[in-house]
Amino acid sequence: MFTNYVKIAWRTLRKQGGYTAINVIGLALGLACCLLITLYVVDELSYDRFNAKADRIYRLHSDIKFGGEVMNMAVTPDPLGPTLKQDYPQVEQFTRLHQQGTWSVSQAGTTSVIREDNITFADSTVFDVFTLPLLAGRYAGADPKRALAQPNSVVISEAAATRHFGSQNPIGQTLLFNKMPYKVTALMRDMPTNSHFRADFLLAMSSDDYQWGQWVSNNHHTYVVLRPGVDADAFARNLDAVAEKYVGPQILSFLGSTMAQFRQANNRFAFTMMPLTDIHLHSKQTIQLAPVGDIRYVYIFSAVALFILLIAGINFMNLATARSANRAKEVGVRKVLGSGQGQLLNQFMTESVLTTAMAMLLAVGLVAAALPLFNDIAAKQLTFRRLITPFWLVMLPVVPLVVGLLAGVYPAIFLSSYRPIAVLKGKIIARSGGALLSSARLRSGLVVFQFMMSVLLIIGTIVVYRQMRYIQTKNLGFNREQxxxxxxxxxxxxxxxxxxxxxxxxxxxxxxxxxxxxxxxxxxxxxxxxxxxxxxxxxxxxxxxxxxxxxxxxxxxxxxxxxxxxxxxxxxxxxxxxxxxxxxxxxxxxxxxxxxxxxxxxxxxxxxxxxxxxxxxxxxxxxxxxxxxxxxxxxxxxxxxxxxxxxxxxxxxxxxxxxxxxxxxxxxxxxxxxxxxxxxxxxxxYRTEQRVGTLTLVFSVLAVLIACLGLFGLAAYTAEQRTKEIGVRKVLGASVTSVVALLSQDFLKLVLIAIVIASPVAWWAMHRWLADFAYRVDIEWWVFALAGVLAVGIALLTVSVQSIKAALVNPVKSLRSE
Structure with a gap:
C-alpha cells in the first residue's frame, strides 16, 4: 500500500510541475537557511569544548572600581594563580597567559624576518590545563611538562613551523623574538578555530621581563582547574578573602588606606571567575585574548532560522489549500469509489513528505554552494564535511519527515474532508461550514505571521545599517582618514x-x-x-x-x-x-x-x-x-x-x-x-555588527521572498474561489482596476495588521540592541514607515500578479459552467 501511495504522489507532483516547483523551492530555501544558521549556532556553542577538562576550567577576572573608572577585566595580578594553587586544595592546577603584541620573528642565522601576532608567554602548566596536543611521529619525545620549563624555550604551532622552517625539523632550532633567542622545544598542533584564544608561539613565562608579585597590577590571564566534584560557586566565595588577605596590604602600602577604607570611598577590588565554555559568548570583560562573540546573536539567528522554517512550512500549507479547488473532484471520485478519509490522509501526507524530501535534497545542494560565501560573511571556517556526522546523517532524513508531516497535516485534513456528492455537483464544501471559516481565518493568521516576521527583519536591518553608518561618519575627535x-x-x-x-x-x-x-x-x-x-x-x-x-x-x-x-x-x-x-x-x-x-x-x-x-x-x-x-x-x-x-x-x-x-x-x-x-x-x-547586519539583510530578503510565495499561493486560492464573482462583476461593468483593487484589499489589510503588530516588537528589540552603544542613533518614525511601505509594496506586487490574471479572464469563460 505504501508503495502505491508513493507512486501516486510522484505522478501527481510530476503532473503539477509548476505547483511542485514553487513548493520545493520555497521549502528548500527555508531548509537551506535553517541548515546554515544551525551550522553557525553549533559552531558558536562549541567554543573551547575540545578541552578535555573544559567543564572544570575557569578564567579569573578582576572587577575594579577606582578613581572614577569601573574596570571589569579578563586579567588578574600575576600572583593570583600560584596563590590559589597553594592555599586551596580544591584547585588542581593553574596556568597564566601573558599575551604580547606584534613581534619580529626570524630564524637564527637568517635575515628573513616575519611579523607575528599570536605570541603569548605561558606557564609550563599550560598543557595540564588546556588540551594542546604535541605532535608525535618524527617529533616524538616532547614532554608537555618540560616543554616550557626552561627559560628562553618556545613551543610553536604547525603553521608557524611551516612559515619559519619549511619542511625542516624545528625541534632544537633557535628563533629570535625581537632579537631575543628562544629554543624550540616542542611542536603543537594548530589550535582549533573554536577557541577563545589563539597562539602560534608559547614562550616560557620565566623569560617574561616583568616585575613579579604585584597584587595591584592586572596583566595576566589566569585559569584554574578545579578538582572533580568541587562546587564552583562555593569555591568562588573564597575569592573575596583572597583579595582581603593579599590585595589589602598592597593597597595600604600604595594609598595609605585599609581595604575597609578603600571600600568606604566607594571603591571596589574583587576577583570573580567564569567557566571556560562561557567565555566566547558570555564574557563582557575588557582585555580579552581575542574578540569574543555574543550569546544574543545566537538567540537572534536561532529565532530567525525557526521563523524562516515556519514561513516555508506556512507557504506549503497555503499553496496546498490554494490547489484544493483543482483536486476537489479527485477527492469526490476517490470517496465514491470507496476510499476512506484515512486513506486520503495517507495519500496527501505521502505527497507532503515526498515534497519536503525533494526540498531537503535541494537544500543540501544550496548549502554546499552557499557555504563559501556564508563563511566569508560570517568569518567562519565551516565545511560541508560537518554535515557528514552521525548527528546530521540522522537529522537530514528526520527533518523533512517531521516538516512534511507538520506542514502537510492541515492541507491533508482539509482536502480529505470534502463531501463527495456536493463536490461532484460542482460545489466545494467541507464537512462543516465552520471548517471553511476556520481555514480562512487560519490562512489569514498565517499570512499576518509571515509578514510580521518579515517586517521585524526589515526594521532590524535598517536600524543595524543606520548604526553602522553613524559609527563610520561620527566625529570621533580625531581624523582617521588618509x-x-x-x-x-x-x-x-x-x-x-x-x-x-x-x-x-x-x-x-x-x-x-x-x-x-x-x-x-x-x-x-x-x-x-x-x-x-x-x-x-x-x-x-x-x-x-x-x-x-x-x-x-x-x-x-x-x-x-x-x-x-x-x-x-x-x-x-x-x-x-x-x-x-x-x-x-x-x-x-x-x-x-x-x-x-x-x-x-x-x-x-x-x-x-x-x-x-x-x-x-x-x-x-x-x-x-x-x-x-x-x-x-x-x-x-x-x-x-x-x-x-x-x-x-x-x-x-x-x-x-x-x-x-x-x-x-x-x-x-x-x-x-x-x-x-x-x-x-x-x-x-565593528566587524561583528557588520557581519550581523549583512547576514540579517540576506535572511530578510530570503524571508520576504519565501513569504511572498505564500502570499502568491493565497492570492491564487482566493482568485479560484471568486472566479464566478469576478465574472459577474465584469458583466455588470466592473473595470480591471476595480477588480484588482477588490482582490488586493483583503491581503493589504493583513499586511497592515502585521506592520502594526511588528512595529512595537521591533522597536523594543532594536532599542535593547542599541543600548550596548554609548553613542547611538535614534529609532525614528520613518524607519517603521519605510519598512511598512516596503512590506506593502512587496505584498501588492505579489498579489497583483494573480489579481490581474483573474481580472483579465473572459467573463463568459468564468460563467459558462452556470
Missing part, C-alpha cells in the same frame, strides 16, 4: 627618527608621529594619578597614560580646548602633561592649566613623578562607541611600536606606499614591512 600606520618600528632600531624624517620629505606626506598608542581599541591598562601631595583613594583618577611625541596631537588631527600642545620650544615639556576633557573634569575642570598631578613611578619603592598640566585636548573616542570616553593623559616620552603618517587626500596612495616601503627596506634590511590604514583598524571593532 592615515597610514607603519607597524613594527622596533625593527628600525635607532633609525626610527631618520625613517620618519625621510618619509616626511616625500610628496603627499603631510605629517608623521612615532607612538605605541593609537586611538583604536587595544589591551591597555589604566594608571592611577593624584593631585600632587594628595595620594588618597578619594583623590585618585584612574586613566590611560599614553607616551607620545611632539607631533602626535597635530598628526592625529586632535583639537586643543585649553592650553597648548607639546612644543620643542619648551624644554620643560618632558614634565608636562595633556589631559582629555574627561580627565580635566575629574581634576578640576576649567582651572586645570598649571596644576600639578602625580603618579607612582615605582610602586614598590613608593617613588612618584609629578607633571604640570599644559593643555586639554577635546575628547576623542579611543575605545569602541559602546563606551563613554574615559580619562586619558598624553605624556611626552619616547615610545615605539608604530609610525603614523598623514597623507594628502589627492596623493597616489599605492605609489606612495611603495616609496615608503623602499625607504623602509633601505634603513631596515631584512625586516618585514607591515602597514595598515587607521580607518581600517577602527572598522575592525
Amino acid at each position: 592615515m597610514l600606520v607603519v607597524n613594527g618600528t622596533d625593527g628600525l632600531g635607532k633609525q626610527t627618527e631618520t625613517f620618519r624624517q625621510v618619509v616626511l620629505q616625500l610628496p603627499g606626506v603631510v605629517n608623521g608621529t612615532v607612538s605605541g598608542y593609537l586611538p583604536t581599541p587595544s589591551n591597555r591598562s589604566n594608571t592611577s594619578f593624584f593631585p600632587e601631595g594628595q595620594i588618597e583613594p578619594q583623590k585618585a583618577v584612574s586613566m590611560q597614560n599614553w607616551s607620545v611625541d611632539y607631533d602626535y596631537v597635530k598628526t592625529m588631527g586632535m583639537q586643543l580646548v585649553q592650553g597648548r600642545d607639546f612644543s620643542r620650544s619648551f624644554g620643560a615639556d618632558s614634565s608636562g602633561i595633556i589631559l582629555n576633557e574627561t580627565a580635566a573634569k575629574l581634576f578640576g575642570g576649567k582651572a586645570i592649566i598649571g596644576k600639578r598631578i602625580a603618579v607612582y613611578a615605582d610602586v614598590v619603592n613608593k617613588l612618584t613623578k609629578s607633571y604640570t598640566v599644559i593643555g586639554v585636548v577635546k575628547n576623542f573616542n579611543y575605545e569602541s562607541l559602546r563606551q563613554e570616553v574615559g580619562a586619558l593623559a598624553l605624556i611626552l616620552q619616547g615610545s615605539t611600536g608604530s609610525i603614523s603618517f598623514r597623507l594628502n587626500g589627492s596623493s597616489n596612495v599605492a605609489a606612495l606606499v611603495s616609496q615608503i616601503e623602499a625607504n623602509w627596506k633601505r634603513l631596515a634590511p631584512g625586516q618585514a614591512f607591515s602597514y595598515a590604514f587607521l580607518d581600517d583598524n577602527f572598522d575592525q571593532m
